[in-house]
Amino acid sequence: MNRIIGVIGSSSPTKKAYEQAFRVGELIAESRAVLICGGLGGVMEAACKGAKAKGGTTIGILPGSDTTDANLWVDYPIATGLGHGRNMIITNTAQSLVAVSIGYGTLSEVALSLASGKKVFGLETWDIKGVTACETPEIAVSNALISK
Secondary structure (H helix, E strand, C coil), X not given: CCCEEEEEECCCCCHHHHHHHHHHHHHHHHCCCEEEECCXXXXXXXXXXXXXXXXXXXXXXXXXXCHHHCXXXXXXXXXXXXXXXXXXXXXXXXXXXXXXXXXXXXXXXXXXXXXXXCEEEEECCCCCCCEEECCCHHHHHHHXXXXX
């Protein structure tokens, strides 16, 4: 089975964070892992777009009940109707996660991931015990791919 890497981050990222997320998506696809995220805009869109640019597979766990809300680069939109509760699905499904930038939704995903024993590798994200800060997307994804 392919590894599933979660990408979490702001829906309103800086230009740098958007570019980092795009590169994270490319690297996940190049490694033949599957990308799972919240399926909407911002970091989620950038990561999916990057993954699709390299022929990768993307899953979007949507907060609402309409699969057409997914960004254009989501292969498998999952409508949950759970709002922020959908973060638990993302964190429980991913084997490890890459957090890009900050936001309160990202903070909840980081907390849920760490509480469930998942490794989180961060790019300019929350400075929280348990999150491994990484300097580049290459380092973050490399760590996510090998973490248990």
